[in-house]
Amino acid sequence: MMKKRNITFYLFIIPVLMWLIFLIVLPHIDLFLSSFRFENDDGNTVFSFENYLSFFQDSIYWLTFLRTAFYSIAITVLAFVLTFPIAFFLTKVVSKKYSSFMTLLLLIPIWVGELVTIYGWMILLSDHGVINNFLIYLGLMDTPIKMLYTDFSMIIGLLYMSMLFMIVPVMSALDSLDDSLIEAASDLGASKWTIVTKIVIPHAMPGIASGGIMVFMLIIGDYVAPNILGGKSSLWFTEQIYNFFLTTIDWSQGAAFGFLLLLLSSAIIWIVLKITGQKLERVGS
Amino acid sequence: MNKILEIKDLAKYFSDFTAVHSIDFFVEEGGFFSILGPSGCGKTTLLRMISGFEEESKGDIIIRGESMKGIPPEKRPVNIVFQNLALFPMMNVEKNVAFGLKRLKISNDEIDSRVKEMLARVGLEGYEKKKVTELSGGQRQRVAIARSLVLKPSILLLDEPLGALDRKLREHMKIELKLLQKEIGTTFIYITHDQSEALVMSDKVAVMNKGRFEQIDTPQNLYKNPKTSFVAGFVGESNPFEIVSYDNGVMVTTNGWKLEKQGLDYTPKKLFIRPEAFILNPIVDLENLDVVDMKINTILFDGANTKISAKIVESNDVVLISLPQNAQFEDLKEGDIVKVGIHQDDLKCYKE
Numbered sequence A: 001m002m003k004k005r006n007i008t009f010y011l012f013i014i015p016v017l018m019w020l021i022f023l024i025v026l027p028h029i030d031l032f033l034s035s036f037r038f039e040n041d042d043g044n045t046v047f048s049f050e051n052y053l054s055f056f057q058d059s060i061y062w063l064t065f066l067r068t069a070f071y072s073i074a075i076t077v078l079a080f081v082l083t084f085p086i087a088f089f090l091t092k093v094v095s096k097k098y099s100s101f102m103t104l105l106l107l108i109p110i111w112v113g114e115l116v117t118i119y120g121w122m123i124l125l126s127d128h129g130v131i132n133n134f135l136i137y138l139g140l141m142d143t144p145i146k147m148l149y150t151d152f153s154m155i156i157g158l159l160y161m162s163m164l165f166m167i168v169p170v171m172s173a174l175d176s177l178d179d180s181l182i183e184a185a186s187d188l189g190a191s192k193w194t195i196v197t198k199i200v201i202p203h204a205m206p207g208i209a210s211g212g213i214m215v216f217m218l219i220i221g222d223y224v225a226p227n228i229l230g231g232k233s234s235l236w237f238t239e240q241i242y243n244f245f246l247t248t249i250d251w252s253q254g255a256a257f258g259f260l261l262l263l264l265s266s267a268i269i270w271i272v273l274k275i276t277g278q279k280l281e282r283v284g285s
Numbered sequence B: 001m002n003k004i005l006e007i008k009d010l011a012k013y014f015s016d017f018t019a020v021h022s023i024d025f026f027v028e029e030g031g032f033f034s035i036l037g038p039s040g041c042g043k044t045t046l047l048r049m050i051s052g053f054e055e056e057s058k059g060d061i062i063i064r065g066e067s068m069k070g071i072p073p074e075k076r077p078v079n080i081v082f083q084n085l086a087l088f089p090m091m092n093v094e095k096n097v098a099f100g101l102k103r104l105k106i107s108n109d110e111i112d113s114r115v116k117e118m119l120a121r122v123g124l125e126g127y128e129k130k131k132v133t134e135l136s137g138g139q140r141q142r143v144a145i146a147r148s149l150v151l152k153p154s155i156l157l158l159d160e161p162l163g164a165l166d167r168k169l170r171e172h173m174k175i176e177l178k179l180l181q182k183e184i185g186t187t188f189i190y191i192t193h194d195q196s197e198a199l200v201m202s203d204k205v206a207v208m209n210k211g212r213f214e215q216i217d218t219p220q221n222l223y224k225n226p227k228t229s230f231v232a233g234f235v236g237e238s239n240p241f242e243i244v245s246y247d248n249g250v251m252v253t254t255n256g257w258k259l260e261k262q263g264l265d266y267t268p269k270k271l272f273i274r275p276e277a278f279i280l281n282p283i284v285d286l287e288n289l290d291v292v293d294m295k296i297n298t299i300l301f302d303g304a305n306t307k308i309s310a311k312i313v314e315s316n317d318v319v320l321i322s323l324p325q326n327a328q329f330e331d332l333k334e335g336d337i338v339k340v341g342i343h344q345d346d347l348k349c350y351k352e
């Protein structure tokens, strides 16, 4: 009996392990090794940290990274600020009957896909797009404002595609908040603001943190929105990685930057978790 | 004594359901007022209206002479201990108790000293830094009460606060709560479906049924003179009978037991007799005493609460009789036929 169960266990574990090893671990090891490959002046490929060092030596690289990181953090915070009231409304104000239907509506952008929603935003934001035409029609201005191909349109695009990944974990955290805690706080004389900051947000913190991590990683690693919606000056770190792989065909350099992105963004998350006193184990649950 | 709370013609309708029908009552300052009723009779709804979480459909709530109409919960001079306690799990004991004080404009030193004093009152010194999730049921109870009492409310509302505790602890907390209330003198309004809690602790008890108050009285009166058949059946133990006829001062139960009860100006439909109203081996020639033969079915031993289940020989009605634990009745056993007397005054009759 025991023996038999062991065999089925291995039957199931082997495909999983193969998947992990061949599709995830091996390619990463290969990329990791290639990130240390460097062609020296004699044309020989040697082991070197040169690919990593160039990130710090050339200011355009680390400045782009700083810019990307700063925007990613800001958009993550913005995503929280914008979605928190909606999450609260859907879980605590609207009756259960409607809230699940409304949540389903929220998911529509995900079904449609990132690319399509981005083209949707282009229609809205372009110089002769819906918004500009509408404002001119209202007589609020005569010439269109440039919104598309700027940081603004890039932020809108990133925000739009990432908000859902914030709202879902926050909603599930809020769902588990006992309504009577809110009533108890208000009974003890707390204002709405105090209730939100002292009871609701502390309770939802694990959900907020896991939503935050997801959104931050999605944004800092996104390529499509910055590339399509961003202008010439809206540099994004992933665009530089893309360039190494496909434009200058320097895979080793691209790989090194890829790992730097992983390392630095993980470091940022670690620091933020430390500052806010969150524990990774709790965030995951 | 002055009235700290007055309820006038208060009612609550949910779309198609009336949870509370026009209720009128008042509570005296410093009193321990209980609302006793079965599950679903509208107790919580009534309490939520007093605390401001539920808007009244009709009527008025007056606290210290001031109408509470339109005043939100955080502004009312009442605090509530919730049915599930609702302690804040993200805060320790001290922070829970200090939560309400922090909302007032008082110095940190004063907050600290008031929290300390309150925790000492409820016997939780040294637990300041404990997480509320690490406390036992009784300790959590005390934190919830301390958290409200520290604000010195005019009235403390308690919604079945002992419901979640085991029997032993409940018995203990019952006495503790009563003593605490006496000591600090705050007016308590206490909701429960447990008649023993209400009787032990309260100065006044309101018995509630289907959204209405059936009787408001002292525990003693409630027990001795229940005004309605619901109160007679709900408060304390009773042997209920249906009366099928009443003629010339003689009532007949469904099974044909005939009892004398003089001077009723209505036709009784229901009859209740307390277990302790039955007198075993009575002195037969007492006035106004009905005496019947009963056959002992079984003896239900429970210390001071020991009862006999006995069958009335003439009608086969089965009744519970209190059995005093003294030498006189020591040799009673199953199958014995005993004479049992019932005083006419102990027959509680009701029209409906």
Ligand SMILES: Nc1ncnc2c1ncn2[C@@H]1O[C@H](COP(=O)(O)OP(=O)(O)OP(=O)(O)O)[C@@H](O)[C@H]1O
Residues within 6 Å of the ligand: B014, B015, B017, B019, B037, B038, B039, B040, B041, B042, B043, B044, B045, B046, B193
């Ligand atoms: N929001 C509501 N909408 C509709 N009906 C409600 C609502 N709240 C309570 N009720 C109904 O009102 C009645 C009284 O409820 P309430 O909670 O006051 O009972 P209770 O006496 O506190 O009972 P328990 O002892 O079980 O706590 C119940 O039948 C309940 O179904």
Ligand SMILES: [Mg+2]
Residues within 6 Å of the ligand: B043, B044, B045, B083, B159
């Ligand atoms: Mg209730």
